[in-house]
Amino acid sequence: MSLAEVNKERKALLTAEHLYKEFPVEEGKKKEAVHAVTDVNLSLMEGETLALVGESGCGKSTLGKTLIRLYDSDGGKILFDGTDITHMKEREFAPFRTQMQIIFQDPYASLNPRMNVFQIISEPLRTHHRYSKEELSERVYQLMDEVGIAREFANRYPHQFSGGQRQRIGIARALALNPRLIVCDEPVSALDVSIQSQVLNLLKDLQEAYQLTYLFISHDLSVVKFIADRVCVMFLGMICEIGATEELYENPLHPYTRFLLNAIPLADPALRSEKKTLLQGDIPSPVNPPSGCRFHTRCPYAKDICSRETPPCRTCGDRIVYCHFPLGEERS
Amino acid sequence: MSENVLEIKHLKTQFFTRKGVLPAVDDVSIEIPAGKIVGIVGESGCGKSMTAMSVMGLLRHPGRVVSGEILLCGRDITHLKPRELAKLRGKEMSMIFQEPMTSLNPVTTVGKQVEETILLHESCSREEAKKRVIQIFNEVGIPEAEKRFDSYPHQLSGGLRQRVMIAMAMVCRPKLLIADEPTTALDVTIEAQILELFKRLRDETGTSIILITHNMGVVAEVCDYVYVMYTGQVMEQAETFELFANTCHPYTKGLLRSIPKLSEKVDRLYTIRGVVPNLLHLPEGCNFCTRCDECQKRCLKEQPELYEVKEGHKVRCFLCEKGGA
Numbered sequence: 001m002s003l004a005e006v007n008k009e010r011k012a013l014l015t016a017e018h019l020y021k022e023f024p025v026e027e028g029k030k031k032e033a034v035h036a037v038t039d040v041n042l043s044l045m046e047g048e049t050l051a052l053v054g055e056s057g058c059g060k061s062t063l064g065k066t067l068i069r070l071y072d073s074d075g076g077k078i079l080f081d082g083t084d085i086t087h088m089k090e091r092e093f094a095p096f097r098t099q100m101q102i103i104f105q106d107p108y109a110s111l112n113p114r115m116n117v118f119q120i121i122s123e124p125l126r127t128h129h130r131y132s133k134e135e136l137s138e139r140v141y142q143l144m145d146e147v148g149i150a151r152e153f154a155n156r157y158p159h160q161f162s163g164g165q166r167q168r169i170g171i172a173r174a175l176a177l178n179p180r181l182i183v184c185d186e187p188v189s190a191l192d193v194s195i196q197s198q199v200l201n202l203l204k205d206l207q208e209a210y211q212l213t214y215l216f217i218s219h220d221l222s223v224v225k226f227i228a229d230r231v232c233v234m235f236l237g238m239i240c241e242i243g244a245t246e247e248l249y250e251n252p253l254h255p256y257t258r259f260l261l262n263a264i265p266l267a268d269p270a271l272r273s274e275k276k277t278l279l280q281g282d283i284p285s286p287v288n289p290p291s292g293c294r295f296h297t298r299c300p301y302a303k304d305i306c307s308r309e310t311p312p313c314r315t316c317g318d319r320i321v322y323c324h325f326p327l328g329e330e331r332s
Numbered sequence: 333m334s335e336n337v338l339e340i341k342h343l344k345t346q347f348f349t350r351k352g353v354l355p356a357v358d359d360v361s362i363e364i365p366a367g368k369i370v371g372i373v374g375e376s377g378c379g380k381s382m383t384a385m386s387v388m389g390l391l392r393h394p395g396r397v398v399s400g401e402i403l404l405c406g407r408d409i410t411h412l413k414p415r416e417l418a419k420l421r422g423k424e425m426s427m428i429f430q431e432p433m434t435s436l437n438p439v440t441t442v443g444k445q446v447e448e449t450i451l452l453h454e455s456c457s458r459e460e461a462k463k464r465v466i467q468i469f470n471e472v473g474i475p476e477a478e479k480r481f482d483s484y485p486h487q488l489s490g491g492l493r494q495r496v497m498i499a500m501a502m503v504c505r506p507k508l509l510i511a512d513e514p515t516t517a518l519d520v521t522i523e524a525q526i527l528e529l530f531k532r533l534r535d536e537t538g539t540s541i542i543l544i545t546h547n548m549g550v551v552a553e554v555c556d557y558v559y560v561m562y563t564g565q566v567m568e569q570a571e572t573f574e575l576f577a578n579t580c581h582p583y584t585k586g587l588l589r590s591i592p593k594l595s596e597k598v599d600r601l602y603t604i605r606g607v608v609p610n611l612l613h614l615p616e617g618c619n620f621c622t623r624c625d626e627c628q629k630r631c632l633k634e635q636p637e638l639y640e641v642k643e644g645h646k647v648r649c650f651l652c653e654k655g656g657a
């Protein structure tokens with residue numbers, strides 16, 4: 001079955017429609033806002049890994065947190081399993097909250113240093129379930145087995161573990177309430193390569209065992225290639241392109257996607273290219289984002305219309321691209 | 333041999349901690365030829381930064397160089413007095429530090445900071461110094477150099493700040509530039525720009541560069557020679573193409589296999605089992621024996637040396653004792 005067919009059979013677990021998120025900032029007297037997420041439309045299919053990629057500050061973490069309502073959105077709609085959760089009151093939302101968890105980049109900062117491993121993993125269980133003492137420890141030990149932390153370490157504190165082990169503890173905590181969706185916000189970025197591969201394998205195994213859906217945030221396109229079924233490329237708060245991983249890497253349609261892929265340093269000197277086409281310039285400010293297509297100030301293909309009009313959403317098979325002049329057309 | 337800008341010979345740097353003596357750099361020898369980029373690659377804590385700090389004479393208590401030699405353009409600088417070393421820093425050799433934000437002064441404009449570096453080492457007027465700052469800003473690709481002269485560090489993007497750091501390091505035309513993880517905090521598109529800049533500096537000014545990184549991709553992209561470090565030791569060294577084409581050490585092989593590749597689709601990644609050992613409790617034999625797939629009885633007892641498998645390609649593994657693996 002091709003990925004497209006698989007996707008057709010799968011249902012959307014989480015859908016965002018015209019989602020917005022802004023952060024107010026004070027620039028002198030003027031009240032302005034960081035346009036962190038602007039008019040985002042996307043669906044997470046049950047059981048898939050959708051990667052969110054893009055450069056620092058483009059809004060990946062903000063989008064991830066807004067989708068699972070750690071942030072309140074400033075416009076648009078979020079559907080979880082068909083139910084509109086955008087403005088649900090806390091009591092109504094509680095059963096949904098347990099189904100959506102998040103793992104953070106920094107395994108050092110995201111664990112309470114004064115709690116031992118047992119307390120960290122059991123905390124969500126205690127607030128949401130009425131387990132007996134035995135049931136509780138049984139569940140905690142089971143989770144520790146699951147992520148590969150030896151049971152005898154239950155009484156140790158975070159500082160006694162390596163980065164990779166701390167990330168495993170964070171994963172165990174996220175798994176405790178049997179979530180259906182996990183937002184993985186740069187889960188391996190702080191880890192050494194040899195440890196990174198261990199954690200990536202673990203995430204894949206867990207997904208298979210529990211049919212988890214991942215929103216996998218990363219700026220490492222090699223890692224994304226390994227883990228993701230589909231990729232969503234963002235630039236300055238807006239989506240550039242969404243597509244099946246292989247196809248998107250093979251044949252990017254948005255110019256920005258192509259530049260990102262070109263910039264990856266490849267671990268093979270034989271592939272060293274003398275003249276790389278590199279993107280020039282810096283990322284513009286999200287406070288006063290460029291008009292029209294937000295990428296137009298850096299885009300070598302930009303024409304007048306690009307600074308005037310926001311590119312429409314174009315679809316081609318299961319590919320979605322927001323560009324006035326997608327690369328595919330130029331070639332055909 | 334006088335072709336080498338820097339020669340590190342059997343350097344040992346140790347930290348005398350309360351829990352014991354920590355061998356941060358253990359018998360490391362590195363040669364930096366003129367006009368080349370040499371990569372030092374390895375995982376966190378393997379001694380990359382401390383090797384660099386030893387060269388720069390910037391080790392802090394309780395760390396110190398306990399043996400070995402450091403030759404800068406043939407001159408032994410291992411035992412120079414702090415004041416004499418300070419004269420060399422910024423002029424003959426300079427370093428870009430791992431944390432870019434902590435190495436720029438937040439309350440002085442970036443132009444003034446680079447100007448100070450010139451005035452510290454050379455006698456020239458302020459006007460002339462400023463002219464040279466603007467020139468070097470242009471050279472390292474800072475747009476609107478004159479306007480940027482008056483910017484404060486926080487007003488610049490991460491990429492521009494890194495260019496300022498490079499400008500400051502390069503402004504006195506040192507023979508050796510040490511860049512410690514210069515692109516780790518940057519985005520890929522900006523990283524690619526900075527790497528291009530290093531290549532240009534090497535080709536246009538003949539500066540030798542030590543590039544410290546944990547990213548094999550960065551090594552493959554720009555380095556002429558590579559040293560792979562693990563637990564304070566050089567495990568493998570070679571010319572870059574040779575290292576990737578004919579990888580010998582089980583650790584280097586493991587590192588390369590752990591990285592997800594763009595060119596292939598795999599279901600699971602290769603992993604090096606276990607974790608890096610504590611430097612205070614290293615195994616008795618080969619430092620890598622606790623994680624090595626090829627470990628044999630002898631590896632648990634004896635320490636391998638660096639064996640030459642080909643001219644310029646050395647490997648610290650018993651499998652290579654009699655030449656290629």
Ligand SMILES: Nc1ncnc2c1ncn2[C@@H]1O[C@H](COP(=O)(O)OP(=O)(O)OP(=O)(O)O)[C@@H](O)[C@H]1O
Pocket residue numbers: 023024034035036054055056057058059060061062063219286
């Ligand atoms: N709590 C906040 N208050 C104000 N601005 C914020 C806040 N969180 C994020 N921002 C801004 O919103 C934009 C998007 O930030 P976000 O952290 O989502 O980016 P990101 O893509 O996750 O970046 P990174 O790769 O660096 O993690 C940035 O300009 C950021 O400065």
Ligand SMILES: Nc1ncnc2c1ncn2[C@@H]1O[C@H](COP(=O)(O)OP(=O)(O)OP(=O)(O)O)[C@@H](O)[C@H]1O
Pocket residue numbers: 347349354356374375376377378379380381382383393394395430546611
């Ligand atoms: N002040 C110190 N006291 C004790 N040990 C130290 C001190 N500074 C560094 N070390 C130890 O020296 C070893 C080498 O550290 P170094 O900073 O060179 O690693 P690195 O390869 O640069 O790692 P990273 O990739 O994390 O920067 C580490 O094991 C570290 O714990």
Ligand code: SF4
Pocket residue numbers: 581582583618619620621622624625626627628631636648649650651
């Ligand atoms: S010496 Fe032995 S343990 Fe060390 S890397 Fe070689 S085979 Fe592995």
Ligand SMILES: [Mg+2]
Pocket residue numbers: 060061062185
């Ligand atoms: Mg983020």
Ligand SMILES: [Mg+2]
Pocket residue numbers: 380381382430512
């Ligand atoms: Mg370091």
